[in-house]
Amino acid sequence: MGDIVLAFGRSLRSLLRADIFWHLIWPGLAAAVLWTVAAIFSWAVIIDGIMGWLLGLTWVGSWLEGSEVVAGVVLILVKIAVFLAFVPLIYVTAAILVAVVALPLMLERVAKRDYADLEQRLGGSTVGSAWNALVATAWFLGGLIVSLPFWLIPGVGLIVSVLLTGWLNQRAFGYDALMLHADREEFSRLRVERRMPMLVLGGSTALLAYIPFVNLLAPAFAGLAFVHFMLEALRRERVSNGVMLLDPEPSNLPRINE
Numbered sequence: 643m644g645d646i647v648l649a650f651g652r653s654l655r656s657l658l659r660a661d662i663f664w665h666l667i668w669p670g671l672a673a674a675v676l677w678t679v680a681a682i683f684s685w686a687v688i689i690d691g692i693m694g695w696l697l698g699l700t701w702v703g704s705w706l707e708g709s710e711v712v713a714g715v716v717l718i719l720v721k722i723a724v725f726l727a728f729v730p731l732i733y734v735t736a737a738i739l740v741a742v743v744a745l746p747l748m749l750e751r752v753a754k755r756d757y758a759d760l761e762q763r764l765g766g767s768t769v770g771s772a773w774n775a776l777v778a779t780a781w782f783l784g785g786l787i788v789s790l791p792f793w794l795i796p797g798v799g800l801i802v803s804v805l806l807t808g809w810l811n812q813r814a815f816g817y818d819a820l821m822l823h824a825d826r827e828e829f830s831r832l833r834v835e836r837r838m839p840m841l842v843l844g845g846s847t848a849l850l851a852y853i854p855f856v857n858l859l860a861p862a863f864a865g866l867a868f869v870h871f872m873l874e875a876l877r878r879e880r881v882s883n884g885v886m887l888l889d890p891e892p893s894n895l896p897r898i899n900e
Contacts, residue, residue: 765829766821811844
């Protein structure tokens, strides 16, 4: 847990850098504008489609038609579920932009300043990052679609969304954080050994998606937190294995036991 807190602290410190802050803003902002426009033009069609589907179900339709109060409550629940469904869609769109474009740029800047003692062994690649992001997104959307009927149950949509988003974070950003510095053996092993802390970190940052205004920064901040978390883990492993670190500028390098 201490490693996760350390990653959050270093990420907050990185927010103060102008060359990092812009890359925290634009992915979430672009995704929010895209899906807000989509929601405006499709809201009525989606709501009518879901209500029509529910009315077409024999055991539900007769129940809804028999009581205006029940029908009104179900309509409210449908609207809430659809609204909540747009949150992970905004997040996953921003996460793709972060993984493919913003995070590699932030990784280069953060690593140069905070992890200059780590040798770059190039265990991953930009193509691998893009493919990993697409595969993660496909699994995320599949899980989202399968879970949608349960979103009508109050609270389930939020729980499922956080779990799926947490998984997406660790899958997408865990790759990008290590792709420049870890070799292929370190790359595979660290992502397996750190799977549970990565899921906790991913779930923690997923909660930010539901805080107004903060949610615009959430995907990029999650990526930044994974950079600090995974590179610190790589640094400590190399030190414990007796691997000599590079000689960075002393003033820029945080201590290992910070």
